[in-house]
Amino acid sequence: MNGSVATRSLDGWFAARGWTPSDLQRRAWKGFAEGRSGLIHAPTGVGKTLAAWGGAVEYAPRYPEHEGLAVLWLTPLRALARDTVQNLQRPLHDLDVPWRVEARIGDTSSTKKARQRTSMPHGLVTTPESLSVLMSYPEARSLLTGVHAVVVDEWHELIGSKRGTQTELALARLRRWIPALRIWGLSATLGNAEEAMATLLGRSGADPAMESPAGPAPAGPAMDSPTAGALADPPMDPPDHVLLRGPDRPDPEIVTLLPERLDRFPWHGHIGLALLPKVLTELEKPGTALLFTNTRAQSERWHEAIVAARPDWEGQVALHHGSLSRAVREAAEAGLADGTLRCVVATSSLDLGIDFGPVDRVVQVGSPKGIARLLQRAGRSGHTPDGRSKILCVPTQAIEVAEFAAARRAVAERRIEPRTPVDRPLDVLVQHMVTVAAGGGFDPDALFDEVRTSHAYRNLEPETWRWCLDFVRNGGDALRAYERFARVRVRDDGRWVASSDRTVVRNHRMSIGTITSDGQLTVQFLKGGRLGTVEESFLARLSPGDVFTFAGRRLRLVRIRDMKAYVRLAGRRAASVVPKWTGGRMPISSELGEALLDVFDRMAPDGFDGTGPGDTADNGAPSPELAALTPLLELQHRWSALPGSGRLLVERIRTREGSHLFLYPFLGRRVHDGLSALLAHRIAKETPATIHISANDYGLELVSSAEIDLDSDEAWSRLLCADTLEVDLLESLNGAELGKRQFREIARVAGLVLQGFPGRSKSTKALQVSSGLIYEVLERYDPDNLLLDQTRTEVLRREIEFARLREGLLSLQRRTRLLTSPLRLTPLAFPIWAERIQAHLSTESWVDRVRRTAERLEAAAGVEA
Amino acid sequence: MTAPPQGRRALEVELHGVRLHLLAGRGVWLPETRTLFIADLHAGKDEALRAAGMPIPPGVLASDLGRLLDMVTGLGAGRLIVLGDFLHARRGRTPGVEAQLLEWRSGLPGLQVVVVRGNHDRSAGDPSPELGIQVVPEGVREGPLLLRHEPPLRDEEGAELDSPPPLTLAGHLHPAWRIGPGVRTPGFWYRSSTLVLPAFSEFTSGVLVDPAPKDRCWAIAPPEVVEFSPTAVARLASRARGTHAG
Incomplete structure (x- = not known):
């Protein structure tokens, strides 16, 4: 058949290297040969780039007759463009394809851009924004009509954002100009691969008939063979779309670093750097390590602590987060690539497919927040297609220990989060x-x-x-x-x-x-050296003279002028604040929340009758996380009850502060924030009272000096009613x-x-x-x-994550309500309470008060036991 | 404190021996000479933005001029002194804008109008002669006052200046205070002999000011003008900080 003949030269190229094309690569080339479009949905490290590029080059109009642009390669990150150009150029020579591949991104020089407009390279690596700019030139159509394939790299990064929408619109334009256009997306593992493909490929421009306004076309079933590639729903054209799923990599090994003893009354960040010595032991092993944190502030703190603890590692520990200047980040990436660094402390800025080889070990500090995220981070170690990757998890709060166990189970069951495309912005x-x-x-x-x-x-x-x-x-x-x-x-x-x-x-x-830039201020020394950028909203809260930690240094703010923050170095001893960047507090995903509740289901109700926790590790033994957490959960069970997937635990507790109501929906912080504001708003409408609210990823608290009467089912259904939700929310928030x-x-x-x-x-x-x-x-x-x-x-x-909140509200209506009246704050209630009182106290007196309260509760628990 | 003149909400203050009324309508009233001071009208700003392809709806200038007319007639002012940035940009001087200004001016035939040339006026050009507006450079004396557009608060290097009396009135900065989480309001700011007025136009953003302990700050909390101590401003800013941290 046609395909097998045409792939001979690619086979030859692989053979010359002693490689064999993978099944995935062969299927992708076949798809190209047959003129199809599709999505290659596979984890990092399985050769997605060559799968797409090989096909695109092989089935381009025969060179060298082809003049002008033949393949467009879209990447979400400018920083990736240069590496991508090199990776794409490499096989061309051996394949005897005399092509030019160039980048066209925001910082490509204007002379080069102008030259490209008169003489396009054969392969162009660009971003959605730069492609849009190209389309705004009068000659856009003549520049682009020669394109026969578009590859969208890292589609999972684009799909949920307006940049993804911008890409969709550009592709609609290209499809109209070039009816035979092949579009291929490359995506890491997503929970909604079919939808991701439908979003990328759209439908051909042939049929302008109105679709029913009933809603989006449901995605078709998972499909691997090209013949099954047609979507079942008629309004979406049935073109030859192929969803290629890569080989499943073995589950990563998820190991939790457990402290000697887990407190039964935990609070956010209370473990903090206590586990640092154990982490240092891990970092002492030879090779390079990546230490992921969830926020830029946390990465600054860990970097500072590691350097302070091991001054002999000077120059071997680097920092990488989205606010640092490109030079600083590139130095860290280069150090990872050539192995000269021992450890890079990073945030999600390194989650993107920045190209460096696998590192020797990966450490995750704090909640994984989501299954896909944990998988992707773990995947940074052991990059070979069949190598099992490993991730060491470091809790910052006791209950996070359960999250790691939950994530392991969810990974095994492949419960991966979807990324929802933006609707009609x-x-x-x-x-x-x-x-x-x-x-x-x-x-x-x-x-x-x-x-x-x-x-x-x-x-x-x-x-x-x-x-x-x-x-x-x-x-x-x-x-x-x-x-x-x-x-x-x-x-x-x-x-x-x-x-x-x-x-x-x-x-x-x-x-x-x-689209992506927000009000950012450049942080630079008075003498001129640039360190990076910080959100305007953070610096607006500082006054000249204030000290903050940034880019691994203590800096004193001198003044802000013309979108620049001028700083000078501050002494080591100056007390500093670490910038809180927006977006720092990502909520846990619904999938992880559900997995957590499943874990609790396995513990209760008979988990404490001497048979031990029901959750088991791979080998059937109780998972170490749950074993460590048993004292906390046992106390929670004794004083109140355990939450679970079929029930909503509600605790009513009286303290000197007043009447507290704790709910544990496990829907993530943002939904709980919205939910607590909504409930407070609705309660106050019925009984005028001042209600204070608080929330974390697991639950929420309402506290009032007046008794909140919620005994009847009717009161509850009024409170959790989903009608007028939108209005009530906007009013309350x-x-x-x-x-x-x-x-x-x-x-x-x-x-x-x-x-x-x-x-x-x-x-x-x-x-x-x-x-x-x-x-x-x-x-x-x-x-x-x-x-x-x-x-x-x-x-x-x-x-507000409205859809998730609404969904959550409906699920709360369905769940059985389990109302308990503990005499004291329970282990689950404690961290939410602690977070609320933080707003009113200085850091020192807060830590003091929280610690004293925890000791008192611990004493009470001990006496009973 | 005396009763607000002509029912306008105001706060009377004395600075360097000069008695002034700070008006909630974003102006300063000098009762002795029946003079109203405002700063930063920025007429034609929305026009300039539209001309550059930004779809800003019309209506701002009409609203600003309406407020100004009400204020002048309500106070019975004999003189109006604009402390700079009467016009926004040359591109904003459309026939429509000129016509609106002329209509406003013809409604106040007895009023003497003086504009202190500000940085925007220098590039936009002086108001049309038909408006009968006297234009003066920065630094002119007006009785006990010195009139400027840009306040003489910092030198070229950005270092603080400590200017001696006389009392200087200025604009340019569009000072504003944060009076609660996410709530900012324009206000008056006094530092080292200079009183900086809020921008008169509602189509201007306030710029948050960080007051020093010796400064004085007044926030416009319609319908009142309220004085805050600089420490209160700092406290409110930090409270807003606490909320943001969440």
Whole structure:
């Protein structure tokens, strides 16, 4: 058959290296040979790059006749582009393919970019933003029509974000221009591979018929053979889409570092650095190690502690997080690659597929937060397809020990989190419309049909589309066009093209690349050395003279000016704060929460009758985590009850503070935050009272000086009612303030604010305006603006995780309520309580009070036992 | 404290022997000479942004000029002095903006209007002669006062200056305070003989100021003007900090 003949040269190339193509690679090449598109869904280290690149090159129009761009390679990270170019270039020579592969990313020089526009390389490695910018040039179509394959690398990183939507729109454009286009995505393990593929591939532009507004097309069954590749649902075209699943790697070995003794009354961070000596022992072993933390602040703290404990490791321990300058991060990556570093302390900045070989050991500090995340981090060790990777887990709070056991079970059962694509974001759509207008112009009906071939906009209503047309043309609705505003104009022949004002188009191109950037301040020494960037919101909370830890150093803030924070080194002894970056507190995933409840199910109700904990490790013995946690859980069981998957544990406890209500839904911190605000709001509506709230990943607390009466089923169903949820939530959570924050990104993407001007001149300075101000102006002078609706939707979706919260509320209604009235704070209640009182106390007096309370409770527990 | 003039909510203060009323409507009233001071009108700012392709809805200037008209007539002011940035940018001076300014001006024929040239005015150009507005450079004297646009608070290097009397009125900075988590409000800020006014236009962002212990701070908490001690400002900022940390 056709495919086997054509793969001969690839086989030869592999043979020359003593390699054999994997089954996955052969199937991918076959897919390319047959002109199909698809998704390669497999863990790191199984040769996804060669699977896609081999096929793309092999089945390109025969070289060297082919002139111009043949393969587009999209990557989410600029930092990956250079490595990718090298990796793609390498096999070409041996395959006798005289191709040029180049990168085109934000910091590619303008001369090089201009040269590319006259003479495109055969392979172009670029980001979604840079591809959009390319599409905004009038000659875009002629530059891109020669493309026969697009490969989207690390699709799992893009799918859940607006950058993913931007990619979908660009692909819809390319599919229309190039009917035979092959699109291939590469993705790490996701819980929703079918949806990820449907999102990437969209449908061909042939059928403009309306889809039923009932909702997204359900994803088809898992499929491995190309013939089964057609999606079952008719509205999504049945093109030849292939979902290729890689070989399953063996489960990683998850080992938990257990302290000598686990406190029965834990609190957030109470283990802290107590396990540092054991971690140091691990790091003493030869080879390189990666130590992952969950927050940038935590990485700074661990880095500082390791260096302080082992001054002899000076220069062998590096730090890597998203706020550090590129030079600092690249030095750490290089040190990992060449093995000169002993340890890199990193955050999720290293979760992305930055290309370095496997390290010798991986350490995870704190909750894994999610199954996919733990798998990916573990996968950094032992990269060979059949090697078993290993991860050493370090708890920072006692109950996290159970999380590690839960994660191990969930991994074994392949309960991996999905990543949900963004639905119809209008800011990205209006940005794309201006891009297309600049890149040759459009006919509104044709562009509507094209946009609707993407998964994100498959249900875009004609009415919304008309609003978007008005927005890019008039600013507001057609009836009251904004005077002097024109980003897109309609030519006499009916074609919509970009404003003839060149600065408008230039400003637009500048704004395309800003989806990811937030208000960031550069941290630099007075004398000029740059250290990295910190969110504006963090530095806004510091005053000149304050000391903070950043990039592994203690710095004193001198002043902030022109988006730069000037610092000087502070003495070692100066007390410092570690920046709390936004997004630092990622909640645990639903999957991990459920797995935790399953673990508790196995413990209860007869787990303490002498037979020992029911949860077992691989070999059938009780898992070490649960064995270590037994005293805590036994006490929880004795004083109250254990939570579980079928029941909602509710504890009512009276203290001097008042009446506390603790609920343990295990839905993650963000949902609990929203839920506690909602419940407090609803209770206060019925009985006026001041209610204080608190939440962690496991549960939430409501405390009031008045008794909260929740004895009847009726009171509960009113409290957990899912009607009026949206309104109640926005009311209870200061929706306006959250809205303003969320609007920042929308304003940037939709081009309502200008950003990212290199060396802002005076004239552009006069155009600087904050998105918060625009939000106020829109609310007042254009309240029907659909971007305000989008803001509300995004607040619900992102800030509150509305869908998960609603789902959670419904599941709470279904669960059996188990109401207990313990005499004292229970082991599960204690950390939530401790977190709440933290807000009112200085660090020292907080630690003091929490410790004393824990000792008192421990004494009470001991006397009983 | 005296009754607010003409029913305008205000707070009377004495600085360097000069009695002033700080108005909740974002201005300063000097009763002796019946003079109203404002700063940073930024007329035509939304026009300038629209001309650059940013879809900002119209309506801000009409609202600002309406407030200014009410304030001038309510106080019975004889003079209005704008402490710089009367206009925002040259591109913002559209026929529509000029017409709105002219209409506003013709509603106040008896009013003498003076503009102290600010940094935006220097690039936007002086107001049209038809408006009958006198334009003066920074640093002119006005009775006991010195009028500026940019407050003389720092030297070129960014070091603090300690300026001697007379009392200086200035704008430019758009000072604002954080009075609670996520709540900021424009205000007046006094440091070393200089009183910095809040920006008059509602289409301006306040800039958070970090006051020193010897400074004085007033927040506009409509309908009142409230004085805060600098330590209270710091405390409120840190309380907001605590909330953010969560």
